[in-house]
Amino acid sequence: MRSFASDNNSGVHPRILKAITDANTGHAVGYGDDPWTRDAQSAFRREFGEDARVYFVFLGTAANVLSLNTLARSFNSVICARSAHINVDECGAPERMVGCKLVAVPTPDGKLRPDDLRHALHDVGNEHHNQPRVVSIAQCTELGTVYTPDEVRALADAAHANNMFLHMDGARIANAASALGLTLRQVSRDCGVDVLSFGGTKNGMMYGEAVVFFRPELAREFKFIRKQGMQLASKMRYISAQFSAMLTDGLWRDNAGSANAMARLLADLCKEVPGVTITRKVETNAVFASIPARAVAALQEQYFFYVWNPEPADAPEVRWMCSFDTTEEDVRAFAAALREALR
Numbered sequence: 001m002r003s004f005a006s007d008n009n010s011g012v013h014p015r016i017l018k019a020i021t022d023a024n025t026g027h028a029v030g031y032g033d034d035p036w037t038r039d040a041q042s043a044f045r046r047e048f049g050e051d052a053r054v055y056f057v058f059l060g061t062a063a064n065v066l067s068l069n070t071l072a073r074s075f076n077s078v079i080c081a082r083s084a085h086i087n088v089d090e091c092g093a094p095e096r097m098v099g100c101k102l103v104a105v106p107t108p109d110g111k112l113r114p115d116d117l118r119h120a121l122h123d124v125g126n127e128h129h130n131q132p133r134v135v136s137i138a139q140c141t142e143l144g145t146v147y148t149p150d151e152v153r154a155l156a157d158a159a160h161a162n163n164m165f166l167h168m169d170g171a172r173i174a175n176a177a178s179a180l181g182l183t184l185r186q187v188s189r190d191c192g193v194d195v196l197s198f199g200g201t202k203n204g205m206m207y208g209e210a211v212v213f214f215r216p217e218l219a220r221e222f223k224f225i226r227k228q229g230m231q232l233a234s235k236m237r238y239i240s241a242q243f244s245a246m247l248t249d250g251l252w253r254d255n256a257g258s259a260n261a262m263a264r265l266l267a268d269l270c271k272e273v274p275g276v277t278i279t280r281k282v283e284t285n286a287v288f289a290s291i292p293a294r295a296v297a298a299l300q301e302q303y304f305f306y307v308w309n310p311e312p313a314d315a316p317e318v319r320w321m322c323s324f325d326t327t328e329e330d331v332r333a334f335a336a337a338l339r340e341a342l343r
């Protein structure tokens with residue numbers, strides 16, 4: 001059954017699989033002291049700058065948590081959008097593992113603005129309150145929205161002016177960069193981001209994420225933090241080889257661009273179905289829609305997807321995600337099944 005639930009549910013791009021197979025040659029020194037890891041690190045430096053420091057981990061949650069663990073102490077706080085993955089989808093891992101408090105700000109579109117930081121800054125210096133240390137944003141957001149470079153720069157300037165860092169959850173940074181027509185560096189480092197969680201799994205990899213530091217001094221102790229965080233891969237070459245393939249010949253952009261295009265097509269087809277309302281602007285590979293409740297179960301018998309918001313009960317909001325391997329045929333069949341479910 002084809003899935004429109006998550007880009008985590010897709011298969012693996014053939015070039016990524018080939019890279020894994022090609023790395024499966026003989027023995028190699030473990031824990032990242034291998035030529036595949038060095039090649040992947042070089043690929044990241046070409047994208048982000050020669051002084052970028054990159055460390056590979058297994059999971060997106062780990063990339064986020066270990067990034068925050070590097071930047072914050074237990075008496076600090078992290079400011080994020082209420083809808084942020086670190087707030088709603090990581091089972092309290094940032095607070096459990098870092099020990100700091102998340103200050104979750106309600107936003108209409110998943111994006112923080114500089115004004116959203118002011119309330120937390122009111123407590124700076126007050127020993128009775130958590131001290132704000134990190135602003136964490138997602139690019140793109142959990143609602144599929146995209147920060148412009150100017151919006152990220154404004155947040156970075158506000159954070160840095162108040163002795164804070166800017167962390168970017170880039171689980172879908174490829175989708176955001178593709179949507180903006182910019183490079184990976186232009187949507188992150190050049191906008192003032194200090195640490196980036198760079199996603200691979202949602203864009204055609206089997207598994208693997210990266211933590212990228214744009215200020216080398218921040219990475220000084222990260223190898224110990226990664227090990228203590230149980231994310232130091234012994235056979236790291238199989239993660240690294242995937243990233244080398246992803247960052248070669250624009251594969252990251254091709255995959256993300258295809259997923260984004262299929263989401264736009266999906267939205268265009270489904271909004272023509274009577275009773276369906278596209279509830280949010282489609283900027284990347286996510287489509288949010290309100291559909292009559294009677295159609296949800298019938299459609300889920302054919303396609304896996306999530307109900308994002310069960311209210312209102314008669315027309316809940318659902319989320320449909322497109323992946324690198326979503327085809328036009330898949331999208332048209334889904335739209336036809338939706339129309340049939342609402343007859």
